[in-house]
Amino acid sequence: MVMAKLDDSTEYGSIKFLDLFELEEIQSIQDAFAKATGVASIITDTNGRPITKPSNFCRLCRDVIRKTEKGLKNCMYSDSVLGRVNPDGPNMQPCLSGGLWDGGASILVGDKHIANWLVGQIRNEHQDEEKLLAYAREIGADQQEFRSALRDVNSMSIEQFGHVCQALFVMAKQLSTLAYHNVLQSRTIRERDMIEKALRDSEVRFRQLADSMPQLVWTADPSGNVDYYNERRNEFNGFSQKVNGNWEWAPVIHPEEREATIEAWKAACQTGSPYETEHRIQRSDGCYSWFLSRALPVVDESGEIARWYGTATDVDTIKKAEQALNEAKKIAEEANQAKSDFIATVSHEIRTPMTVFMAALEFIMEINKDLEIKEALQLANTSSKRLYTLLNEILDF
Known part of the structure; x- marks a missing residue:
């Protein structure tokens, strides 16, 4: 059976019959039921207002009773009463308008009453024709036409009509089940x-956020296949998208770091550990720049990797600054070593003669007996020690 799709704004309390079923399909079912059972049939709302077109209505009800204002009002009231909710079975009673036997079953969505399926317009052996004719006078119908139409009404035993009403109850209950399932399905779809x-x-x-970032942003599936790059990819040379939507990225990496990058990515995908590596990437002008690539896995409720989110950040300026700093450090170290070598040489070339000179003065002072010469030697010895101390301070600085 074709079912209508609930509108997004439809709430449970405001659901109507036609929110749940296609009118054309329901009409065909109703027509077939009426034709197969020989009874009149119609589906109304809970107030007795018709939803479907009448099926197999008798001339008495269609062209006589319902053509009068009072008769139509009584029919609608009778239909609303006849369709009252009864979970134990169908409702069966004489029509409160014309007196013909009618039956009804309610159609529900959960516990909400949304429609009545009514059948009947049947005569049986217990009805009083004169009482029916008196009703014609009450509603202002033409009695002769009423009598003629009454003779055309189908007759059916109470027992047989009860079977028809029981079949109606089963079908209405099935419609209620379908209606409820349709509500659930529609809500699920919504x-x-x-x-x-x-x-x-x-x-x-x-x-939008990724495209506004200065980094190259990318995502990958659990197997490591890159399936998205932000617009920054256009600033590089070598990216290509495969037929399946995944991206080929290895050609972008400098050949010297390419293999190491591939292995690092494979290892991260196999272990689920964060991915981080530095490599040179070729820009659209053909030049290579240093980038720091990082990626973290996002796991699902079961702990399995659902997706990878990664970035490649331009660190070329930092990398070149580090290289310049290393070069400067190397030059400084070489200069310092040269200075050390020079000082060591100078130290040897100066300290050795001074040591010999000072030793010679000490020796001469010991063997010389002349006081004037000894005073001169003493002065020379003191000065030489001061000079030696000064040289040590200079050379050891």
Whole structure:
């Protein structure tokens, strides 16, 4: 059976019959039921207002009773009463308008009464024709036409009509079940659509955010296949997208770091550990720049990797500054070593003669007996020691 899709704004308390079923399909079922059982049939709302077109209505009800204002009002009231909720079986009683036998069953969604399926317009052996004719006078119908139409009404025993009403009850109950399932299905579809829309909106916001970032942003599936790059990819030379939507990225990496980068990415995907490596990437002008590439896995509720999110940050300026600093450090170390070598040489060339000179003065002072010469030697010895101390301070600085 074809079912209508609930509108997104439809709430449980405001659901109507036609929110749940296609009128054309229901009409065909109702027509077939009326034709097979020989009874009149119609589906109304809970107030007795018709939803479907009448099926197999007798001339008495269609062209006589319902053509009068009072008769139509009484028919609608009778239909509303006849369709009252009865979970134990169908309702069967004489029509409160014309007196013909009618039956009815309610159609529910959960515990909400949304429609009545009514059948009947049947004569049986217990009805009083004169009482029926008196009703014609009461509603202002033409008695002769009423009598003629009454003779055309189908006759059926109470027992047989009870079987028809029981079949009606089963079908109405089935419609109620289908209606309830349709509500659940529609809600599930609506919730799924809302989730999908939220995901699409989130994806759009993510891409907008990613495109505004100075880094190269990318995502990959659990196997490590890169399936997204932000617009920064256009600033590089070598990216290509495969037929399946995944991206080929290895050619972008400098040949000297390419193999190490591939192995580092494979290891991260196999172990689920954070990915981090430095390598040179070729820009669109053909020049290579240093980048720091990082990626973290996002896991699902079971702890399995659901997705990888990664970035490649330009560290070329930092890298070149580090290289310049290393070069300067190397030059400084070489200069310092040269200074040390020079000082060592100078120290040897100066300290050795001074040591000999000072030793010679000490020796001469010991063997010389002349006081004037000894005073001169003493002065020379003191000065030489001061000079030696000064040289040590200079050379050891």
